[in-house]
Amino acid sequence: MDDDDFSADAALFARLRAVWQEVDPVPADLVDRMVAAVAVEDLSREYAMLTLVEGSSLAAVRGETDTATLQFSDGETSVLLHVTATEDGGRRIDGWVDAETLAIRLVQDDRDWAAEAGEHGRFAFDSIPSGVSRLRIVVRGADGDLHDFQTPRFEV
Template identity: 30%
Template sequence: MNNSHEQPPDELDADLLEGIAEIYDAIDPPPSSLDGEVLFALSHAALDAELATLLEAQMPALRSTDASPTDSITFTSSALQLMVRTAPDEDGGLRVDGWVTGGGLQVALYAGSIAHWATSDAHGRLLWRAIPHGRIRFLLQPADPQAKAVLTPVIEF
């Protein structure tokens, strides 16, 4: 072991620290849910986004036992609105066309853990290609750095 705190750690120091870590793992292990809780807390704190809601006009007026898929949906928040429409893409995935209130917004389409980024043009138009079917959500990042990001609920196409 090094006698001076100015010397870099050597192999013996590493072995001692590893032994101490093993003791703590044995007598006081971290809870199994700790990883997920920490990741959630970090994501929530870092994101600090407003949550968009589905536009009520999109909600069905009648309840039915038959499922009827939709190919478009609109989300709204206090500052932004996003409409998306899906269509089959040549590769078997989805083509997602979007329109957002305002140009120059960075919008991420999250399919699973993968973010597909697009920037809205001057008319608010967005396009994503080859998106896998399944659960997706959107993160809208306004051009103004002081404005809050907007996160949509998860939907399935």
């Protein structure tokens, strides 16, 4: 192909673009609507309901009190966490999940820790450094299928 062919193609595409912009213009709010649609697409996973059961804020774990209790639920699975400051400056996280679990991981940036659920769904993490964390759990649903449950990020 030579430059004349490219010029002819470019001119044709420019005319087609002009026709479509006149006949069917892009809605002014399309970008905002698409950003909102992408943000809420996986709402049940990313924004599982977070309820602070005990204490006034997440910062309380690091502040004046040494404990906080957090509850997470996506409507099918619920998790209760009790975070306690330890003598060495770390955190102990005791948790309970109300579903059959296959894997439990606590994630902070590029670090993660594994735990196994015992009887009644109880699990624990010892000597966790303070920081923004997320809990990831693989559960077997009532339908028998495996589901990934993730909490929103929280501060320990």
